[in-house]
Amino acid sequence: MRRQHYEVPLERSDYLELKRHRNSCKPENFGKWLGGFGAGKRLAVDLFSGAGGLSLGLERAGWTVAAAVDFDERALQTHAANFPGMSLHMDLGNPDERDRLVEMLAPAKIDLVAGGPPCQPFSRAGRSKIRSLVEHHGRDPHDRRKELWSAYLDVVKRLRPRAVLMENVPDMGLGDDFFVVRTIEEQLEDLGYATQVRLVDAWKYGVPQHRKRLILLARNDVERFSWRQELEHDQRTTLRDAIGDLPVLSVVPTERVGQRELPYDEPSELSKFAQDMRKRARKDRVWDHMTRRVRKDDAEIFSSMDSKTLYSEISPELQRYKADHFTDKYKKLDWADLSRSITAHIAKDGYWYIHPDQDQPRTLTVREAARVQTFPDKFRFAGTRSDAFRQIGNAVPPLLGEAAAEALLPVGDEQPSEGGLQPHWRTVRRDLTAWAEGRRESEDWYQLPGEQMSGLQAAVVAILSGTRIQPAQLAEMVEVVRGRTSLSKAALEALTAAAPSEAAKARVARLAAVIGKSSVWGDEEQVREQLKLKPAEATVYRLLVGEDLLWVGQGALRVAARLHGSDSDRTNRLSDGRVDLVKLVGAGEDAPLRMAALRLIGSSFCRAKEPLCELCPLSKYCVARESVSGDLFTDALTGTHGRETVPTRTREPGRTAGRR
Structure with missing residues (x-):
């Protein structure tokens, strides 16, 4: 064990080996498992399962996980110890591996496919490529590592479960105008599924942290997604509710903090949340209540902070980082509030998760982080302390997974129809498309993308979009350049004459920069630069050119x-x-x-x-x-x-x- 220059020992915790669940199985005896433990159960598959946060949510909602798939061996060891069925080490970006998985699951009736595929937002430049990937089941070897959402969708298409659940961070949608989400929904609707997308605040379903997630649900039996009632603000699970019953740890700077196994003395009053977390745990013990050693200066800082203290407010002689660059480097949690979102970064340092107790100047322990993520105390994590933190931070909170899964429970005796569902919103979009196609051939042609709309007409509408010009006046102006693909000096003069106000004339004057430049219209970036389009104007332009x-x-x-x-x-x-x-x-x-x-x-x-x-x-x-x-x-x-x-x-x- 070596020491850093500030005299805190750098230690690697012991490695926790876990025994497999007594009802787990391997591929070679999956058929026997189906006829035994799995017989008569509602079966699910969890793709990109990690340690099993979503698997636990499915289990709480009434499913049995027949197979979980991930590429993280430590996380799979955790999964195999806590769940029945198969915990499979596979690279789903590899089409051959997906073939093997589908073949393996062929004897089973899979009711639900769930998972949280890594989904990076995609640029507009790559969207035609994405569509090709989806249509060809993601079988492009150059993209298989990145487009894992396409691999996920490929498995769904081939297994055809009754229900589908996909979870991810909101950035998956917000980062690319929900292009990937919309593409997935369209593909599922083509297969006869009704779909729903929600941005969910996890605390509204009992998770004691600020955490917003994107949930996509689909089902082909009925078009109904009945979520339970959300909690009100005064019903939320606070940090005290979540971890206030756990043993107080003695903190001596530079010394070990906590242990793998510690005595647990249940308090006389236990929150409803803590009661749930303690179910089937050993009555007199708590596991994995341990965290990193604490520097002397950090112990002093933690003791002097409250939940509102900014890093810049810490005594300057104790600051190790530039306060203007690390404004939120330290965050002390509040007993009466939610925790900040637990992420995989907690495996690197815990400065965002400082314990709220003034007498415990430390960061959260593995068990406390697990509680905040709603893993019960009986749930153990394979590997080192850092492995456990990473698995916890990467997980779907089980209580959130349970709430989402409940919305997919079967309704009565409803069975998937042979032809699939005709979802409500698909019908709405069909009627909207038909109306728009008709209006595109009428006086509203200049408001809609189509054959009549060239880049020039789109630019005229875009630069005038922020003015108080009446629709009839705008239509008259666009008629001046109707059918043109480039701008002449005479056309610009006619546009200026048709402008009904000085403000409109000033906007039109910007078009002088593209007189005679026909090549500009093939490049949106050039159009934006030449006309000095503001962001809102550029968006209108891009929309109108399709x-x-x-x-x-x-x-x-x-x-x-x-x-x-x-x-x-x-x-x-x-x-x-x-x-x-x-x-x-x-x-x-x-x-x-x-x-x-x-x-x-x-x-x-x-x-x-x-x-x-x-x-x-x-x-x-x-x-x-x-x-x-x-x-x-x-x-x-x-x-x-x-x-x-x-x-x-x-x-x-x-x-x-x-x-x-």
């Missing part, structure tokens, strides 16, 4: 929110608002057309006040119609001649209006 993206404007968000019966256009616009929008935009060649159509509907019919519902092509699907108040709304529905046009109210199955 690029697949989400236009997160207020009008489109309002349409999506009203159809879902939510308030996502007013709260959480950039997260929940986008999720609602995704259902209407979908994926495929017509996605840009639908996105532009929603922009048009939001500005023309689905207005914030006095909505013209009788003219809206999506009115019959609108959940929020009944909540729009005022006589003007009624007038809009009945018309001046009293014609009643209110269709039957519809709502997404399993969703409550106004609640996410």
